[in-house]
Amino acid sequence: MGGRRHGAVQERRVPVEFGGDPVVWSAWLYYEEGLTQNDIAQRLGISRASVNNLLQTARDTGVVTIAVAPRHLQTVELSQAVTARYGIAECLVVPGVDGRRTLHERIGHAGARLLAGQLRPDDVLGVAWGRTVSALAEAMPQVDRPGMSVVQVMGSAVGSERFTAELCTSTLAGRVRGRCIYLHAPGIVSRPEVKAVLMAEPALIEQFRIIAACNRIVFGVGSMQSISIASDGGYLLTAREANPAIARGAVASLAGRFIDAKGRLVPCSFDDRLIGITPDAIRAVPDRLCVAAGPDKVLPIRAVLAGGYITSLVTDEATAQALLSQP
Structure with a gap:
């Protein structure tokens, strides 16, 4: 998945451990670190709607799987x-x-x-x-x-x-x-x-x-x-x-x-x-x-x-x- 570009996200904004992939990075920020979509939008320099699209892509592609504990x-x-x-x-x-x-x-x-x-x-x-x-x-x-x-x-x-x-x-x-x-x-x-x-x-x-x-x-x-x-x-x-x-x-x-x-x-x-x-x-x-x-x-x-x-x-x-x- 590395290297995919989404919207105006620049790869330099994504830490290297996430392979330059904003989908994985946004998913980590949202689900693991508990940031809001607004926080992520500011961090990545994109709109809140774009963050929502990234998170949806993460769910659709299996980057994130949601299950009841x-x-x-x-x-x-x-x-x-x-x-x-x-x-x-x-x-x-x-x-x-x-x-x-x-x-x-x-x-x-x-x-x-x-x-x-x-x-x-x-x-x-x-x-x-x-x-x-x-x-x-x-x-x-x-x-x-x-x-x-x-x-x-x-x-x-x-x-x-x-x-x-x-x-x-x-x-x-x-x-x-x-x-x-x-x-x-x-x-x-x-x-x-x-x-x-x-x-x-x-x-x-x-x-x-x-x-x-x-x-x-x-x-x-x-x-x-x-x-x-x-x-x-x-x-x-x-x-x-x-x-x-x-x-x-x-x-x-x-x-x-x-x-x-x-x-x-x-x-x-x-x-x-x-x-x-x-x-x-x-x-x-x-x-x-x-x-x-x-x-x-x-x-x-x-x-x-x-x-x-x-x-x-x-x-x-x-x-x-x-x-x-x-x-």
């Missing part, structure tokens, strides 16, 4: 396998640890990219709380959907400011420039009678009407192996309250309520004191995005999959493999 193909295969195994619409599998971000952040970033591509101007998006949902909200790109409503689906709580339902909801609403609708009630009250009074209030009746109108929802799932996230959210769940449910087969918490391995509700002493969306109401939402990953989330994710609560899942490579390896 096997590592990424593996995650695609895992995504397809999880989708087929559990009968969901889609699964996004994030590759192994990159060493720069936490697992929650990595799953949140991937979930944000997926959700950003799904949102439509008139959507009503329900938002739960949790570390990964918070990471998703913070990673959400600016996507202008001024006609959207972003709705808090679980009651307010006193807890870590980073993971509250209010913050997750307001952050997402800000990213899409949509209407933010808070749920003006505690997440858990002291007595069932208090809940009954609050639920009869016209304001709460209207807010739950809006929650019922959600066509999308984003949520995480809690593990019974650790109740820390429940405490972070302000629900102040104790081992004394959780252990009876575990003894009856609870493997996960979903919207503050416990479910078993088949996704069935496991009654708990505080169910009639919780104010927020129920698992059945989650299942009634058309598009349901779950963001969760980690060794302690394998059983919970399988439970929400078994219960039909998920249409889209974002998880990591190790969790996906575990989901496929278990019967």
Whole structure:
């Protein structure tokens, strides 16, 4: 290929190790050194259009071959396998640890990219709380959907400011420039009678009407192996309250309520004191995005999959493999 002339490129501009060939040189600068086409145009003294032609020639003649890395193909295969195994619409599998971000952040970033591509101007998006949902909200790109409503689906709580339902909801609403609708009630009250009074209030009746109108929802799932996230959210769940449910087969918490391995509700002493969306109401939402990953989330994710609560899942490579390896 040496000695070919392309446009006005002078051979003296091309280093000798590239045989005087501007096709090979431009391909090296673009694919190996990461220069932009404008940078290459200045380096070679030609137009950007000529650089584009050189790069196309490099692809056409085999100087450059483009292939998907096997590592990424593996995650695609895992995504397809999880989708087929559990009968969901889609699964996004994030590759192994990159060493720069936490697992929650990595799953949140991937979930944000997926959700950003799904949102439509008139959507009503329900938002739960949790570390990964918070990471998703913070990673959400600016996507202008001024006609959207972003709705808090679980009651307010006193807890870590980073993971509250209010913050997750307001952050997402800000990213899409949509209407933010808070749920003006505690997440858990002291007595069932208090809940009954609050639920009869016209304001709460209207807010739950809006929650019922959600066509999308984003949520995480809690593990019974650790109740820390429940405490972070302000629900102040104790081992004394959780252990009876575990003894009856609870493997996960979903919207503050416990479910078993088949996704069935496991009654708990505080169910009639919780104010927020129920698992059945989650299942009634058309598009349901779950963001969760980690060794302690394998059983919970399988439970929400078994219960039909998920249409889209974002998880990591190790969790996906575990989901496929278990019967």
